[in-house]
Amino acid sequence: MMLTEKEVEHIAQLARIKLTEKEKDKFKRELSSILDFVKKLNELDTEGVEPLYQTTGIINALRSDEHRKDFEMNEDLNEKLIGQAPHKENRFIKVGSVLKK
Numbered sequence: 001m002m003l004t005e006k007e008v009e010h011i012a013q014l015a016r017i018k019l020t021e022k023e024k025d026k027f028k029r030e031l032s033s034i035l036d037f038v039k040k041l042n043e044l045d046t047e048g049v050e051p052l053y054q055t056t057g058i059i060n061a062l063r064s065d066e067h068r069k070d071f072e073m074n075e076d077l078n079e080k081l082i083g084q085a086p087h088k089e090n091r092f093i094k095v096g097s098v099l100k101k
Contacts, residue, residue: 001039002032016099 012019087094
């Protein structure tokens with residue numbers, strides 16, 4: 001299944017990236033190849049095959065959350081930090097937009 005250039009441009013727009021003509025051609029081929037591979041995987045008979053959720057056997061490698069006093073709210077420090085911000089509104093620092101359409 002070969003993707004069209006329009007489809008690649010749509011995917012690039014969703015990913016918020018700009019592609020050169022050379023990159024569009026490259027991704028058209030690569031994404032089409034990936035979709036062909038997924039199509040082959042979808043054709044496999046998986047009847048009776050148990051789903052594989054993970055392979056390491058590790059259940060949980062994260063520590064439990066714990067309360068730390070050094071991260072408690074310090075109003076004086078908060079006011080000093082927010083006071084240094086060039087743009088603020090009430091107790092919040094205002095930043096520019098990250099994503100633009």
